[in-house]
Every structure is written in structure tokens, then in C-alpha cells.
Amino acid sequence: MSVVNVVILLTCAVISIGERCAALSDGKKYQYANNITKNQRSENASFWDPLDLPKSFDARAKWYKCSSIGQIYDQGNCKSSYAISVASAVTDRICIHSNGLEKPTLSAQQILSCCYLCGSGCNGGQHFESWDFYRRHGFVSGGGYGSNKGCQPYTIEPCQHVNEGLGVENACSRKPLYSPKCNLKCSNPKYGTRYAKDNHRGTHYKVPGYTAMKEIYENGPITASFYMHTDFIDYRSGVYSYQNGTYVTTQAVKIIGWGEDENGTPYWLAANSFNVYWGENGFFKIRRGANECYIEESMHAGLPL
Incomplete structure (x- = not known):
């Protein structure tokens, strides 16, 4: 070498993520x-061979009472994946740990606009800080764009997440970028619970990559972030691994399971926030066990109180 x-x-071991x-x-x-x-x-293959876990796993099948696990959101022209992934994972875990009896949809909008430690609104942020906002302050409820669901629904309109070319309609790159202001009251007039009463809090902890499968299997989906390049935006199907393209941003996603493809390539099964028309109906597979695009360096979760 x-x-x-x-x-x-x-240098990579000590400098910040952005650097x-x-x-x-x-x-x-x-x-x-x-x-x-x-x-x-x-x-070190044995390091990634957990005991007593299936070769493939999909949280949607194990916790079938919790349909939120399969919900795909659209972040629009906003780098809000750090908020959407965590709000979605917390929604799933509340349902899972109540055995399907509690099914609130938690608000990515609140994280995006009110968590000042999380990042810079639509200019991007950190999913682990979103989890800590859940621990420190709690989340109110709120569905996706146009859903009129919960206290603070998402207000950034959907768009097409593609590398822009001829004939692309409603491309995200053509949308104006703005970050919604923090609002300490419910923006949905049809929601009957007051902001102060509509609060869900829980714990936050980091998930080491080698325990992530066990964590998902026992407690539900987790979140992770990775370095997204332009070739990922063009993903359609199969197991993604970086081939070429320039760096775009750090993307946070919700991991709901794992498996191996027909060639024996291990992968994580994850939900992205580019809408259901992207990838495999909004989901994608990314190579597992090799720290692909650094996805196994930043994994986080929490439990409802």
C-alpha cells in the first residue's frame, strides 16, 4: 500500500462525515x-454470521399488524431523509411494541422544522440527532404530504427523484427549496388533540453494525445513513453497490430486513424516501457486511417509553 x-x-478515520x-x-x-x-x-466472515437468525428477514411479514412498516414517503425537493426515516421507524416500533394496539403516525415535519440540533432543515441533517430529539422532546403525530393526518403533516410536495434528463416531468431539481418554520401547535385543523398532549417519547441508542440484524429481528426497523452518489439515484432493482458517479449527499433510510440474492450476495432491505415510483416500489437492497458507502457506521434505534 x-x-x-x-x-x-x-484521515478518513478521524475527519468528519462531510469532510x-x-x-x-x-x-x-x-x-x-x-x-x-x-x-x-x-x-472475517464469521463476524457477520449471527446465530439463530434466519438467512432472510422482512419486518413486514413478522409484524403484519403494523402496515406502517411498508409505508413509503416522498421527501420532495428537501434533504429531509434524516427526519422521515426516524419518524417512520419510531412509528413502526410503537406499533410493534404495543402488539399492534397503538398506531400513531409520527411527524417528520416537526423534526424537520423544530429540531435545530438535527441539521439545517431542507439543507440536510443527521438521523441520530433526530433519534435524540425523540428522547429529549418527543414527536407529535403527522402523516405524509396531503394526508391531513395527525397534528403536523408533511408540507413539502412530492417530485420525481431522478438524474434529470429530457422528458422528466416534475423533477425535484426544478422545485424551489425552502424549509418550513417551526410551529408549536397543530397545523391540521381537523386533528382533535392539542399539540402539548400529542407527544410520544422514547429512548435512543447506537446500533453496532454487527448487532443490527439481531436488533431488527427483535425490536423492529432501525435507521442508517450512507453516502449517496448519482448512480444510486438511477437504482431500479437488485443489490446496490457503488460503481461510479459523483457524491450527492448523505442519505438516511429505514432498514426493515436482510437477505441474499441468487448469487449469494448479502444485502440490507431498506425503505427510501423517493416515493413508490423509485427503485423497487420505494424499497432497495444494498450490499451488507462490507460497510457499503459506510452504511454500517451509523445505525441507530430507540424504544417507546
Whole structure:
């Protein structure tokens, strides 16, 4: 290994996420870093072989009473995946841990507009801070755009999440970008519960990558973030792994299960927030066990109180 590559890898271990994205945005350097994790995985395969867990798992099947697990949202022209993924996962876990008796839909809008530690509204944020907002303040209810559901429904309109080309209608890149203001009252006039009373709180903890399967199997979906490149936006089906393209942003998603494809490639099964017309009806598979795009470095969850 050359001195330059050693410096790159050591630097990646200590600099911030945003800086590391920039350092690895060059395709060749990024592919090199991924090859290192591939080799590490092959040498430590037993590290990723959990005991007493099925080869494939889908939370939608185990907790069939909780239809929210299969719900796909549209973040619109807003980097709000950090809010949507956590609000969705918390919604699922409240249902799961109440055995399907409690089914509130929690508000990504509130996180996006009122969690100042989470990030910069529609300019992006961190999903682990959204989980901590759940621990510190709690979430009110709120459905997707135009749903008129809950206290604070999502207000950013849907759009097409594609690498823009000829003939693309309603492309997200053509929409104006704005962040909704924080509102400490219910914006839905049809919702009968007051803002102060419509509060759901819980715990927050980091999930190490090697325990993520066990965590999902026992407690429900978790969230994770990864470095999204332009080739991911073009994803249609199969198991995604970075091939080429420039860095776009850090995307947070909800992981609901895992499996292996026909070639034996292990993957995470995840819900994105690009609407049901993207990917596999809004879901996608991403290579598991090799820290693909750093997805196994930042996994988080929590439990309802």
C-alpha cells in the first residue's frame, strides 16, 4: 500500500462525515476504500454470521399488524431523509411494541422544522440527532404530504427523484427549496388533540453494525445513513453497490430486513424516501457486511417509553 493511500485511510478515520465524503468523492479513491472493506469482510466472515437468525428477514411479514412498516414517503425537493426515516421507524416500533394496539403516525415535519440540533432543515441533517430529539422532546403525530393526518403533516410536495434528463416531468431539481418554520401547535385543523398532549417519547441508542440484524429481528426497523452518489439515484432493482458517479449527499433510510440474492450476495432491505415510483416500489437492497458507502457506521434505534 502506498504512503498516499495510507494517509487517505487514516484521515478518513478521524475527519468528519462531510469532510470524508469530500475526500472520497473521487471515484477511484472511493472504490479503493470499498475494496479494503471487501477484503476485511472475506477474512472475517464469521463476524457477520449471527446465530439463530434466519438467512432472510422482512419486518413486514413478522409484524403484519403494523402496515406502517411498508409505508413509503416522498421527501420532495428537501434533504429531509434524516427526519422521515426516524419518524417512520419510531412509528413502526410503537406499533410493534404495543402488539399492534397503538398506531400513531409520527411527524417528520416537526423534526424537520423544530429540531435545530438535527441539521439545517431542507439543507440536510443527521438521523441520530433526530433519534435524540425523540428522547429529549418527543414527536407529535403527522402523516405524509396531503394526508391531513395527525397534528403536523408533511408540507413539502412530492417530485420525481431522478438524474434529470429530457422528458422528466416534475423533477425535484426544478422545485424551489425552502424549509418550513417551526410551529408549536397543530397545523391540521381537523386533528382533535392539542399539540402539548400529542407527544410520544422514547429512548435512543447506537446500533453496532454487527448487532443490527439481531436488533431488527427483535425490536423492529432501525435507521442508517450512507453516502449517496448519482448512480444510486438511477437504482431500479437488485443489490446496490457503488460503481461510479459523483457524491450527492448523505442519505438516511429505514432498514426493515436482510437477505441474499441468487448469487449469494448479502444485502440490507431498506425503505427510501423517493416515493413508490423509485427503485423497487420505494424499497432497495444494498450490499451488507462490507460497510457499503459506510452504511454500517451509523445505525441507530430507540424504544417507546
